[in-house]
Amino acid sequence: MKLNRVVLLSLALLSAGKALALNEEETKKLVGVIDEKQRNTGDYNSTVIIEEWEKAKDPKAKEPYELKKAFEARTYRRDADDQLIILFSKPKAEAGKGYLRKEKTLLLYEPALGKWERQTERASIGGTGSRRDDFDESRLSEEYTAKWIGDEKLGKFNVNRIKLTGKAGIDLAAPVLELWIDSASQNILKREEAALSGKLMRRMLYPSWEKMFSKSKGSDVYVPKEMYVYDLLEGEKLTKIRLQNVNLDPLEKNMFTKAWIETQSR
Numbered sequence: 001m002k003l004n005r006v007v008l009l010s011l012a013l014l015s016a017g018k019a020l021a022l023n024e025e026e027t028k029k030l031v032g033v034i035d036e037k038q039r040n041t042g043d044y045n046s047t048v049i050i051e052e053w054e055k056a057k058d059p060k061a062k063e064p065y066e067l068k069k070a071f072e073a074r075t076y077r078r079d080a081d082d083q084l085i086i087l088f089s090k091p092k093a094e095a096g097k098g099y100l101r102k103e104k105t106l107l108l109y110e111p112a113l114g115k116w117e118r119q120t121e122r123a124s125i126g127g128t129g130s131r132r133d134d135f136d137e138s139r140l141s142e143e144y145t146a147k148w149i150g151d152e153k154l155g156k157f158n159v160n161r162i163k164l165t166g167k168a169g170i171d172l173a174a175p176v177l178e179l180w181i182d183s184a185s186q187n188i189l190k191r192e193e194a195a196l197s198g199k200l201m202r203r204m205l206y207p208s209w210e211k212m213f214s215k216s217k218g219s220d221v222y223v224p225k226e227m228y229v230y231d232l233l234e235g236e237k238l239t240k241i242r243l244q245n246v247n248l249d250p251l252e253k254n255m256f257t258k259a260w261i262e263t264q265s266r
Contacts, residue, residue: 022148027162031146033186034179038138038223042216044077046223046246048086048135050128053238065238071126076251079137083256086125086135087264094126096265102256106132109258111265116258121173129202129231129239131173143170144177151183154190158183174201185209187222203230214248221248 022030049072053065072090077083084101088094096111099119106119125131140146144164152161164177174193182189191204205228214221223246229239254260 021150022160024147027146027148028141030160030181030186031144031162031164032141034181034188035138035141037186038221040077040079040137040214040217040221040248042078042080042214042248043251044075044079044246044248045251046075047244048073048075049240049242049244050126050130051240051242052128053240055235055237071128073126075135076255077135077137078251078256081256082137084132084136085256085261086132087261088126097126098261098265099125099132100256100258100261101132101136107258109261109265111262121171129229129237130241133173134204134227134229134241140164140177143167143172149178152180154180157189159189200232203232204228205230210246212246212248216248216250 049070051070052068054068056064056066070091071088071094073086073088076085076087082101082104084099086099088097096109098109098111100107100109106121106123108117108119108123109115110117119132121132123131125134144166147163147165149161149163152159159180160183162179162181164179166172166175175196176194176198178192178194179188180190181187187209188206190206192200193202193204194200206224206226207228208225210223210225211220212223213219223243225243227241229241231237231239252260
C-alpha cells in the first residue's frame, strides 16, 4: 500500500511539471495573442539602428563577429491602415532612401535616381539581413495556420514551440515559421524561417521586449527592443536591429505618401 502511494505521488508530480499540449483552437488563440500584444491600432514611430556583422576571419578573435556597416533610419507605422515607412538618415550616402508599404505593396524610393521601384516580400532593407516584416505590424494569425509542436526549455525559459504554415494565396517572405514563445510573458524569444522544402533561411532572437501604454488602443503594447537576425544562407551573417525612441502618438494625417517621402529626401 505504501509503495502504491509513492508511485501515485510520483506520477502526480511528473504530470504537474509537464505542460499540457495545446489543441488547435488554443494554439490559434495563442498566435492571436502575440499579434494583439504588438498591435497598436493607432500610429507608431521609432529610430532604428541596423548593424551588419560578419563572422571574424581570424578564428582566434575575441569576438565571433565583426561590424561591417551601420545604418540609422526612422520607421513610421499606421496599423489601422496597414501602412509603413522606413526612411534612412545615416550614413550620408543612404540618407533619403525610403520604403513605403501601402495597399499591400512595398515600394522603394532611390533619391539619387528620383525613381520608385516595387519590392518583393523577400527584399532586404538597405541590403541588410532585415526585411519589411521585421518592422511592420504582426499579422501571424491572418497569414499562417498554426500547429503546436511541444513545450520546451530555451535557456532558463519555459516555451511553447509552434509551427506556422503560410495560408494559400498570400505572398510571404517565409512560407514556414517556427516560434519559441515564452510561456510566462507570451512574447516571442526565437523565430526560425524556412522554405517549403524545409531548408532554414533565417533565425531570429528577441533578447528583450518593452511594454508601453497605447492611448489609441487603451491598453499596453509590447515592442521588441532588439532583434538579432542570422542569415543562414550566407555563412550566418548577423544583422542587429535596435529600436529606440519609440513613440505611439498620432502622426501627420497624410504622411504615408510618395510625395511625403520625396520631400524628406530633398
